[in-house]
Amino acid sequence: MISIGCKNLSRSHLSIIFVLFVTLVVYANRPCQARVYIDINAPYLRKIPTAVPIFKEMAAEQGDAQLSQMFSNFLTETIAFTGFFKIVDRESFLEDPKEAGLTGRTINFKNWTDVGAELLIKGGFKHEGDVLKVELRLFDTFGGRLIVGRRYTGRLKDHRRIIHRFCSEVILRLTGHPGIFNTRIAFVSTTTGPKEIYIADFDGHNPRQFTNTGTITLFPAWSSDGRWLAYTDYKHKRSGLYIRHIKEKRGTAVKLEGSCITPAWIPGKFALAASLSYQGNPMIYLLSGNGKIMRKLTRHWGIDVAPAWSPDGKEFAFVSDRSGSPQIFIKNVEEGIVRRLTYKGNYNTSPQWSPRGNHIAYVGLKNGHFDIYLIGVDGSGPIQLTRDAGNNESPTWSPDGTLIAFSSTREGPSRIYVMNANGTDQRRLLLLEGEQTNPSWSPRLAGN
Amino acid sequence: MTNRFWRGLAILFVITGLVFTTSCAKRPVKSEPGVTTAEQEAQKALEEQRLREERLRQVARESVLNQDIHFQFDKSRLLPNAKEILRDKAKWLRAHPDVSVIIEGHCDERGTNEYNMGLGDRRARSAQSFLVDLGIGRARLTTISYGEEKPADPRHNERAWTKNRRAHFAID
Numbered sequence: 001m002i003s004i005g006c007k008n009l010s011r012s013h014l015s016i017i018f019v020l021f022v023t024l025v026v027y028a029n030r031p032c033q034a035r036v037y038i039d040i041n042a043p044y045l046r047k048i049p050t051a052v053p054i055f056k057e058m059a060a061e062q063g064d065a066q067l068s069q070m071f072s073n074f075l076t077e078t079i080a081f082t083g084f085f086k087i088v089d090r091e092s093f094l095e096d097p098k099e100a101g102l103t104g105r106t107i108n109f110k111n112w113t114d115v116g117a118e119l120l121i122k123g124g125f126k127h128e129g130d131v132l133k134v135e136l137r138l139f140d141t142f143g144g145r146l147i148v149g150r151r152y153t154g155r156l157k158d159h160r161r162i163i164h165r166f167c168s169e170v171i172l173r174l175t176g177h178p179g180i181f182n183t184r185i186a187f188v189s190t191t192t193g194p195k196e197i198y199i200a201d202f203d204g205h206n207p208r209q210f211t212n213t214g215t216i217t218l219f220p221a222w223s224s225d226g227r228w229l230a231y232t233d234y235k236h237k238r239s240g241l242y243i244r245h246i247k248e249k250r251g252t253a254v255k256l257e258g259s260c261i262t263p264a265w266i267p268g269k270f271a272l273a274a275s276l277s278y279q280g281n282p283m284i285y286l287l288s289g290n291g292k293i294m295r296k297l298t299r300h301w302g303i304d305v306a307p308a309w310s311p312d313g314k315e316f317a318f319v320s321d322r323s324g325s326p327q328i329f330i331k332n333v334e335e336g337i338v339r340r341l342t343y344k345g346n347y348n349t350s351p352q353w354s355p356r357g358n359h360i361a362y363v364g365l366k367n368g369h370f371d372i373y374l375i376g377v378d379g380s381g382p383i384q385l386t387r388d389a390g391n392n393e394s395p396t397w398s399p400d401g402t403l404i405a406f407s408s409t410r411e412g413p414s415r416i417y418v419m420n421a422n423g424t425d426q427r428r429l430l431l432l433e434g435e436q437t438n439p440s441w442s443p444r445l446a447g448n
Numbered sequence: 449m450t451n452r453f454w455r456g457l458a459i460l461f462v463i464t465g466l467v468f469t470t471s472c473a474k475r476p477v478k479s480e481p482g483v484t485t486a487e488q489e490a491q492k493a494l495e496e497q498r499l500r501e502e503r504l505r506q507v508a509r510e511s512v513l514n515q516d517i518h519f520q521f522d523k524s525r526l527l528p529n530a531k532e533i534l535r536d537k538a539k540w541l542r543a544h545p546d547v548s549v550i551i552e553g554h555c556d557e558r559g560t561n562e563y564n565m566g567l568g569d570r571r572a573r574s575a576q577s578f579l580v581d582l583g584i585g586r587a588r589l590t591t592i593s594y595g596e597e598k599p600a601d602p603r604h605n606e607r608a609w610t611k612n613r614r615a616h617f618a619i620d
Contacts, residue, residue: 195597216597219562237550239592259569259593262562275566277593280573282566303566319563325522326563347522349560363560370560393560437561 037119037140037174038084040402041356044422047086048174051117051141052076053093056102058135059126071134071159072123078167079121081203082179083402083420088117102135104146112141119147121170132156136166138173148173160205180398184442185405186210186220186229187416190434197231199246202398202441204416204430219438221263223270226445228289230263230272241274243291252291258282264307264316273297273307273316284318298331298338308351308360310377317341317351317360328362330377341379348373352395352404354421361385361395361404372406374421385423396441397421405429405439505544512540513549516600516614517575522559524570526578530615534575537617538582548588548620551575555596556609568593575615590620 037048052075055068079085094111101107102124112120120139125132132155138148148169152162164181171179183202188195192209195216200207210229211217217233228251230243241260244251254260258277265272270289275282284298284307298304302322309316315332322329325346331338342348347365354361357377364373364382370391375382386392390409397404405418411428414435419426430436515537517530526534541547553572555564572591580586600616601608 216594218565218597234594234597237592258572258591259565259595261565275562277566277569277573277591282569303563303570305566306562319566321566347559349563365559 036176040084040175040177040400045084045420047084048118049088049116050079050085050119050121051088051090051093051112051115052079052121052123053090053095053100054097055123055125056097056100057126058124058133059128064125064127067127068125071125071163074160075121075123075136075163075167078163078181078203079170081418082171083425084171084174085119088115102137104139104144107139109139109141109144112139117141127156130155132159132162134159134162134166136163138170175400177400178444180400180403180444182445183399184445185396185416185429186222186440186442187407187436188218188220188438189432189436191432192434195437197229198432198436199442200430204428207430207432219262220440221265221272222440222442223265223272223289224267224443226443228265228270230265230274232259232261232263241276241287241291243272243289252289254287254291254293262306263287264309266309266313267311268313273309275305275307284316297333306350308353310353311355311357317353319349319351328360328375341375341377342382343379344382350394352397353377355397355399355401359421361397363393363395372404372423374423383423385419386426389426392417394438396439398441399443405441407437407439512537513617513619516616518610519571519613519615521556521609521613522567524553524567524574526574530575531578534578535582538579538584541579541584541588548590550590550592550618550620552598552616552618553591553593553595554598554600554612554614554616556612557596557599557604558609559596561595561597564595565593568595571613571615575617 038045052072055072057064057068076087080087092115094114102122118141120141122137123134125134131153134152136150137146139145140147150166150169154162168179168181180202184199185202186197186199189198194214195218196209196213197211197217197220198207199210213233213235215234217231219232221230227246228243229246230241233240233242238255239259240253240255241263242251242253256276256278259275259282261275263272263274272287272289273284274287276285281301283296283304286294286297288294298318300320300322302320304318304320306319307316314334315330317328317330319326320329323340326349327340328342328348328351329338329340341360345364345366348362350363352361359374359376361372361374363370370393371387372385372392372395373382374385392406392408395404395406402421403418404421405416407414408417414437416429416436416439417426418429515533517533551572553568555568572593576589576591579589599608599612600614601611
């Protein structure tokens with residue numbers, strides 16, 4: 001497993017170097033770009049109607065029609081994944097693809113405003129042997145102007161990476177925030193029988209097995225620099241907390257009596273909280289990234305599990321049954337004050353603090369069903385995000401706070417789904433053998 | 449000395465007879481001094497005795513240790529029946545001071561798996577504390593929680609859930 005990982009690493013390094021040949025900036029960015037097209041903080045977004053015509057073949061080579069279809073579809077799927085765009089049906093397009101150009105001067109923007117498209121993404125490519133050249137441009141159709149233009153050179157097999165790069169530029173320009181195209185999602189899957197941790201790209205592509213414990217592996221948690229994954233496993237019939245480097249073959253194991261579960265890294269630090277019961281009761285402890293137990297963060301006779309840090313690392317939410325049934329509490333570490341957050345329902349668990357700091361997603365039980373809820377950090381709400389669709393558990397935020405991944409039994413076996421943070425657009429992330437649980441969204445990763 | 453020799457020889461005859469009648473796997477020992485063979489046989493008898501006792505112990509273990517104790521939904525409190533079973537286990541553990549056990553806490557599938565880990569932990573600890581109060585050394589009683597990860601009955605109904613909310617005992 002490790003050796004495969006290393007092989008991938010060296011190969012992907014090569015590809016990165018290759019993609020870095022990207023010829024940046026077709027046109028200089030003009031200073032009037034300050035306009036924010038999409039306010040990701042708005043609770044309900046209006047999706048921007050966007051047209052993505054089939055990419056133009058810039059060389060008259062035969063047999064590339066399939067590629068242009070594939071590239072343009074992939075770009076469409078990628079931007080649609082964000083939930084910010086409403087993709088305009090290609091059937092309705094007025095533009096004649098044969099006459100259409102890629103530059104502002106050759107585009108009749110009225111063709112696009114007439115079909116309701118407010119944004120237009122044009123692409124062209126050519127490939128000679130293994131070398132792929134791609135030009136991509138984002139236009140504001142009403143203003144008739146270019147917003148982002150990029151030219152990339154890479155290998156044919158790098159097309160996903162190239163398109164992700166361009167989409168990242170697009171999202172950055174439209175929202176003022178970096179997107180999620182360089183993130184991954186770790187989760188637990190029983191594909192090979194035992195519960196192992198897998199890691200897939202943000203959109204569910206390219207899932208690969210990360211652990212090979214042959215037993216029960218649970219609760220993957222990314223460090224905030226994306227370099228480490230902490231998790232629980234049951235090797236040698238003992239529950240242990242493992243802290244493992246993502247790319248290199250090193251890490252630490254903390255093996256203690258009882259349970260060592262639900263690790264949660266402190267943002268910006270090489271330290272984490274976890275629930276340990278070696279002293280008798282499951283309580284939240286602070287550990288260094290090297291697995292050294294620093295101190296207790298909670299102290300109570302009840303069950304304390306599932307810590308989740310606020311983005312500033314000053315507070316953490318956790319689950320405790322100290323009031324009789326599992327409820328979510330928040331502890332301010334410096335002040336040492338604990339307050340109860342959830343009051344509705346008898347079973348509220350799995351808190352996850354939103355990256356913008358104002359909400360906590362969690363799992364609640366109502367009428368015999370587990371669903372994802374959203375509550376304000378001040379206790380406002382809560383609002384129910386999933387309903388009437390099996391049991392829904394383990395919410396995890398995308399690092400920009402616009403999406404939530406979770407597990408659901410809505411189709412029978414437990415699988416991973418994604419929704420917009422307001423609960424809309426619920427869709428399956430990936431299809432794999434076995435059952436998938438415990439998704440954990442990575443931070444933005446470097447070198448992707 | 450001579451007495452012992454004759455006794456050894458007699459045993460040798462009996463044994464070789466036995467070997468011939470029961471199995472032909474081994475060549476009969478011909479010129480080995482009788483004393484050694486006798487010792488070997490005595491050892492063999494001892495070994496058989498040991499295995500027999502081991503089997504008996506196994507049966508006792510199985511009857512005492514393999515009996516799970518059960519819990520109510522979302523609870524780790526010991527029910528009267530569970531206490532009865534734990535008293536039997538304590539009795540057995542007192543009679544076998546060299547045996548250490550792992551107490552596994554389990555939950556039914558309802559609930560989130562991280563909270564169920566905590567709950568399983570508490571169930572194992574309840575059983576452990578009860579046994580400690582009955583005089584069993586804490587060092588002999590390790591606990592582990594499997595939460596909802598290892599159901600005894602994989603079905604999704606009330607009957608399976610009742611079976612799965614349990615503390616299970618295994619020899620360490």
